[in-house]
Amino acid sequence: MSKTNNKVSPDLDTPTDLSPDGVKKVSEALNVLLADAFALYLKTKNFHWHISGRHFRDYHLLLDEQSDQIFATTxxxxxxxxxxxxxxxxxxxxxxxxxxIKDNNENYVPPREMMRELMQDNKHVAAAMRKAHDVCDEAGDVASASILEVFIDETERRTWFLFEATRQEGSNAA
Known part of the structure; x- marks a missing residue:
């Protein structure tokens, strides 16, 4: 029988030494990150498929690499x-x-705008991961916190690459 509430079926109730409240809070935080990972993956793939212009090859490959990395977190x-x-x-x-993460269903997005939007989305995800890390710390879930530390670093790297890809030549700021 399927459950529509947040109660875990006894068949899925994995033993843990975390408190039930901790499990609930960590699960909720990680599920939001998971939903955002799927949304960001699809947006990154969308932009990968629809990129055009003089930096096509570089952007196309960058977005393919980033989408693979995002999907690997799910x-x-x-x-x-x-x-x-x-x-x-x-x-x-x-x-x-x-x-x-907000979807982008526009028929055409200029390449620099794509990169900037993804940069902002990745910054948003890094901030959300830090908040989830705090939830994990409060629950005593060091393993989830540790995974998030690696993901935060990867997300910050994606943000950095997207920032650098959108800088104007000869400019110190984007």
Whole structure:
């Protein structure tokens, strides 16, 4: 029988020494990050597929690399939720409900605007990961916090690359 509330089925209730409240809070925080990872992955792929212009090859390859990296986080986030006894995302509808990254459905976005939008989205994700890290710390979940530390570094690297890709030649600022 399917459950529509947040109560975990006994068959999925993985043993953990984290408190039930800690599991709930960490699972909620990680599920928002997971939804954002899916949203950012799809947006990055969208821009990868629709990039044009004189920097096409460089941007196309950069966005492909970044989308692969973002997608690689999804399984680790979801499995972390399960390891502590929580439940994770089950549908695109749930992703849409939880995501904080805004979709971009425009027919055409200039390449520099694509890069800048993704840069801002990655900055947003890094900030959200820091907040989730605090939740993990409060719950005593060092493993989830450790995973987030690596993901924060990767996210900051993506932000940096996107920033550098959008700098004007001869300019010290974007």
């Amino acid at each position: 399984d680790q986030l979801a499995e972390r939720v399960r390891k502590i006894g929580g439940t994770t995302l089950k549908s695109i509808g749930q992703v849409a409900k939880l995501q904080t």
